[in-house]
Amino acid sequence: MRASRPRTISTSICTLKPSNGAMMDPMLLLVLMSCAIYRVTGTLNPSKIFYFVNQPKAFDEAQRHCRDAHTDLATLRDRAEVDELLALEDFTSTASAWIGLKKTSQSQWQWSLADQDFYKDGKTGYIQWGRSEPTNTPGEYCSVMDDQGNVRDTTCQTQRNFICYNGQNSNEEKHILVNDLKSWREAQSYCRQFHTDLASVRNPEENLQIQKLIPTGGVPYIGLYRDVFGWSDGDSSSFRNWDPYQPDGSGDCVAQRLQDPRLWVDETCSSPKPFFCYATVVFKQVLRLELGSDRDVNDPDVKATILQEIQQRLISQGVTESVQWRQQPDGNIFQARAQS
Template structure:
């Protein structure tokens, strides 16, 4: 059996490497909401269109450039378009103390800082500011100022290791308590953040791979491709045509030369099923699917004097 497995793997090495096959993009000229478009793509193909690098982006543009309406087409990019507290607080009314014209929904501004006597700003998470932790519980917090500037994620880790979490601010009273801990003219991180943009399959969006593509605004968290490499974010309920993607499926017949030990009948259904199961287990990581190619009489293996190979 081991000799048979080695033969199969060597003969199958080329077609098994299907992960290198480029995605195929399919333009669907039916107006749907983003969610319904996603469901259609997952049922009919693989998912809404995803592009991980500039080459895929160019092929995606080529697919839709001649057919896409001026209103755009859905692709598989989205954001929840909501701010969440680091400690998971969901109770009560949503309290926000935004500075005028904030948040401005810039793509990289996913974390929130508070500035003395001004209000809250959404800012890039890699900026370095003081930060406010809290100890105790969500309903009875004790706020603690940490003066060493750091990034939002580093501040979150520090607060969780040494106290409870980054500060959750539920009302005006707690806002005033936090403000007392921020020096004049300074800013401090609090625990409010917005989840990053992600693709429909859950992978994080990398702006650098899109050759200068820039989101122009966000509403509800759905994205559409408009002209060239520009992205435009619209309400998820807007009805637009869309682009799906799929992975091409390749089939290849692999011929095997087998020598049965003793009186084993290779055409016995139980023997064929066991052999196929073991072969499939060995190829599981490749994503390949195997099946026997049967003759009209149901036989797979044929005994011949001069065997040139039996088909899988």
């Protein structure tokens, strides 16, 4: 199944016609746009559509298929997109399928909580590393915080206490020290089930808040981890849906399990599997303008001025997508209306 072509939605909007026949003043144009802008806002954002391809292929072959037929292998930015993906088919006879996540040659430290609304510019980069940290020793892909508020890298399998973040209720404590002993992945699953996620640290104030929870000599897990996986389409999403014991080094490519537990596993890239693709569908809105003027409105300078006013009005309403003229068969943009 191939992606649909971008859909164009035509709409009838209010018309403003200067009574004196003069070229439309920019302010009048803004009035015209205010009549139509509510019909544009929210319709221009691209939408993602997922496809399940039940043709067993190695990861690279699946990637080529998705890029030829759609956009790319599936990129997943949150749990809602995972649920949307899994709603496509009845997967009772299929164990797993490729998604677009694959091991890369570069690694980066990032937070378990992938909600971009949670962070402002620069907040994902705040880390109070301890001296000579991170060591980036092979196998040390997770992190702890000590009772001085310093962060260290460590192995992920050690059983430790951990600190969760609770963003669900503003009346409760935001950070919770959990005294159960778990691996990092098990701690992540616990925090996501009972709170929001493992703790993220966005600034010195939050670092101090978490530090105060740590008993003398304690080194609980926090939500920082070193990731060596990246999305096929280059998306920067840090969302991960790993099984608690994954990745275990079984392979460099990532598959979505299609039977419970419906989590992610790393597997050998050459293994033939069905796979998920996605396509981006862009919705367009057509604005119809009627101008009363004794000037040539098809003059390039006049057209550029009008288009600039439209673009500025859209930006003021939070719509950042580009606007362009639709050319008529005769090469012009505007057509003279026949006199009755």
